Amino acid sequence: MYYLLSSPNPESRFIEIECTFLDVETEYLEIQLPAWRPGRYELQHFAKNIQRFGVFNKNNEPLTYRKITKDRWRVETGAETEVVVRYNYYANVQNAGSSYVNNDFWYVNPVNLCVYADAFLNQPCTLQLAIPDTYQIACGLPQIAPKTLFAKDYYELVDSPLMASETLQHRTYQVQDTTFYVWMQGNIKPNWEQIVADFQKFSAAQIAVMGSFPEPEYHFLNLILPTPYYHGVEHRHSTMVVLGPDDEGDGLHLDLLGVSSHELFHAWNIIRIRPKELLPYDFTKENYFTTCFVAEGVTTYYGDLFLRRSGVFNDEGYYRELQTYMKRHFENSRHAQQSLVESSWDLWLDGYEKGIPQRKVSVYHKGALAALILDLTIRKIHNHKRSLDDVMYALWQRFGIPFVGYTMEDYQAVVEEIAGETLPWYWNDCILSNLPLENHLNDALTWVGLHMVSFGDGTVQLQELGSEPAVLERKKWLNGNI
Structure with a gap:
């Protein structure tokens, strides 16, 4: 054509x-x-x-x-x-x-x-x-x-x-065999030294976990608007990001880091590690699937975590992002009727609208919290020798590189293989039902010296605990053993 x-x-x-x-x-x-x-x-x-x-x-x-x-x-x-x-x-x-x-x-x-x-x-x-x-x-x-x-x-x-x-600006950097391009369009004078340094760090951290990058080139396409905006979309060898306002300074840089790390992890998770129901795309109608909590929730979790692991964020910066999606889930849809698999399916119905009260959950926010619970659970079972990293690497090797697509059953089987246990409580309480996550989340967080406090008005806050052994576990988790 x-x-x-x-x-x-x-x-x-x-x-x-x-x-x-x-x-x-x-x-x-x-x-x-x-x-x-x-x-x-x-x-x-x-x-x-x-x-x-x-x-x-x-x-x-x-x-x-x-x-x-x-x-x-x-x-x-x-x-x-x-x-x-x-x-x-x-x-x-x-x-x-x-x-x-x-x-x-x-x-x-x-x-x-x-x-x-x-x-x-x-x-x-x-x-x-x-x-x-x-x-x-x-x-x-x-x-x-x-x-x-x-x-x-x-x-x-x-x-x-x-x-x-005529006014496009760009810089490049290299990680292993991949050349990365960062493009900017808008009324902005980028701090290229800081942007390239930070992007190179989180890109290298992601590739270190996944073992290889899917493409020889990758392009971050950034459109910077004068008005407030925050939106990114993943693509095969690029991501399109729209941010604003253009005079936000450090806030704009933090937004750029957050959305870019998230979208880069999509180069593996959904672009190549893709649900079987989406292979190939049928552009004429809905393509229903139940695992968007993996595609978006796991990616949301890792987008911020890789910024901390790579040293782009410090502990406080990471806690701030973690608390953000805790608040968005628990303060808005703690008692929602749908499970993560139901809300994944119903994205095609009303997933991007506010919707009626307490019906659906966010596959991004609750999905990220479910991913955190799973990661810390596997780490605790194996004393950090295994983690969600191993799950994603196995999915990449088995379903992404051959590009054959995975099912919900495939995901569950890989998780249980890495965990060495069947984890029935996790699948039932966190993924397949609408039970609140609070108890399982705090059970996982306590091991790494953190705790989510719920107040009477429905708000939540992330707090640090002082136990020295827990602090050591937290360092191992946040550093990713890399």
Whole structure:
């Protein structure tokens, strides 16, 4: 598939798309636009942003087509072997999963606006941008010609957001065989020395645990806005992050560290260590799965923990982040009716909305606390010789590197293998039921000299305990034995 993106009037916020299908061999072709995007498990109906749509042959003669679903078109190709689809897309949103264009800046998530046909999903894709010669392009895809990007297949294309402008800034660093790029777009003068030093530390710590990195290059794409914002989305060889406000100083740097460490761990956990239900992605409908507490909860736990292990955060900085998702879970949904597996499934229903009171739990916050309980449980059983690190490494070796996908049963089996026990209390109380986590959490925390205190008004606070043996266990946990 060949895509040409242009915007003759960028201030209109419309991007013009031309998609060409070659070697068409059927009498009809069904053209599909994704209804959702990886990393956010809800239907977003991108077709609502298309204003104009048409289909033509290679001589620019219109072909007959009709819409058969909200985002699928059936084209009568006849004897035509080349089909050209021309349409436009309203790109007027700046979050980490959207697209946006103006006179000075392009931001494109191809999953929003690139159509496909089922028979062409595994064929190479070329994406050409009609942008000024002075623009740089920040993207995980290779440039095979000026302003032209190449993807091995459609799945790689739509997992590769891009930014383009004259004012992009970037630096690089190296960890083992991987080159990392940090890109910045916005009204900001980055402290590059501090950014590169901190990013290199947490990247190295993550790779040390997982053993290898999935890609030879990785790109942190950062859009810094003048207004408050905090959003990141994981991709195959990049992450797209939107942060603000641009005058926040140290607060902005802390936000950048937190979201970047989280998104980098996704390069293993969900991008490659992926639930079997998501292999391959079906962009036409919901892809239900029960293990988003692993994909997002474990990642949330490790995102902050790796900042502490690598020395980017001190103890107090890590406790602050740990207390944040304790407060968000216990103060908002301590008595919610759903379990983690139920809320994982129902992400497609209302997972990103506030929802009705005490119905669902956050797979991020409760999922992170469940991961903490599991990590400390395994460490206590084996005196730190085994941990959740070993679980994630085993998942990477068995399901991520061969890219075969795991099930809930696979995850449970690996956990129990590493723990050396079946842990029925953990699966029943922490994962499969809606029982409060407080007792199990404090049982785990007490071993490392910490305690969560609940007050009468429903608020919670993390406190340190003074036992010398517990402090020693805490140091082993926070340092990760690396």
